[in-house]
Amino acid sequence: MSSIVGPDEDRSRGKPPVPDNVQDAVRTLIEWAGDDPSREGLLDTPSRVARAWKEYCLGYEEDPARHLDRVFEEVGGYDEIVLLKDIPFQSHCEHHMAPIIGKAAIAYLPNNHVVGISKLARVLHGFARRLQIQERLTAEVAECIWEHLKPHAVAVVIEASHACMTARGVRTPGVQMVTSRMMGTFRDDERSRKEVLSLMGY
Numbered sequence: 453m454s455s456i457v458g459p460d461e462d463r464s465r466g467k468p469p470v471p472d473n474v475q476d477a478v479r480t481l482i483e484w485a486g487d488d489p490s491r492e493g494l495l496d497t498p499s500r501v502a503r504a505w506k507e508y509c510l511g512y513e514e515d516p517a518r519h520l521d522r523v524f525e526e527v528g529g530y531d532e533i534v535l536l537k538d539i540p541f542q543s544h545c546e547h548h549m550a551p552i553i554g555k556a557a558i559a560y561l562p563n564n565h566v567v568g569i570s571k572l573a574r575v576l577h578g579f580a581r582r583l584q585i586q587e588r589l590t591a592e593v594a595e596c597i598w599e600h601l602k603p604h605a606v607a608v609v610i611e612a613s614h615a616c617m618t619a620r621g622v623r624t625p626g627v628q629m630v631t632s633r634m635m636g637t638f639r640d641d642e643r644s645r646k647e648v649l650s651l652m653g654y
């Protein structure tokens with residue numbers, strides 16, 4: 453018995469094959485970065501990187517709105533804010549393909565029906581698992597909920613750090629970018645907006 457794993461490691465576990473041109477692209481990038489893609493530690497890296505990117509970008513394979521298909525009408529007259537906060541997420545910036553790591557707060561004011569609370573996080577992940585900019589991610593999540601749930605109001609606040617800024621470029625670790633999108637009464641009514649922001653902790 454040998455515990456050595458080689459280039460066949462992935463195939464033996466029944467994972468789908470990664471096309472040669474995709475692996476070549478990763479090898480080219482390794483070379484460009486200054487390393488030797490044929491050294492032992494990097495032999496399986498091209499296929500691993502390729503599969504990791506499929507996973508980071510799983511959102512392209514779904515329509516996040518589908519998570520809002522199932523609503524509950526029995527809300528017992530509840531017509532106050534529904535808020536899910538501190539939802540951790542990971543995305544990648546479309547300018548550097550570098551990680552965006554952060555948390556989101558998503559709130560809405562129901563209009564006779566609600567969704568299962570975990571669905572709000574699923575909508576977020578559906579849009580986050582793509583190449584993104586934080587501004588668009590924030591808007592897409594808010595608009596998806598607005599359009600499909602037809603609530604009285606939606607608020608999305610996203611706070612994230614961008615590896616393209618913390619690990620390269622100006623190299624400023626700890627810096628957080630905050631974006632928000634308010635719709636309906638959260639946008640039009642100052643008291644309502646203040647209430648949702650304070651529930652979110654802002």
Ligand SMILES: [Zn+2]
Binds near residue numbers: 546
């Ligand atoms: Zn970037």
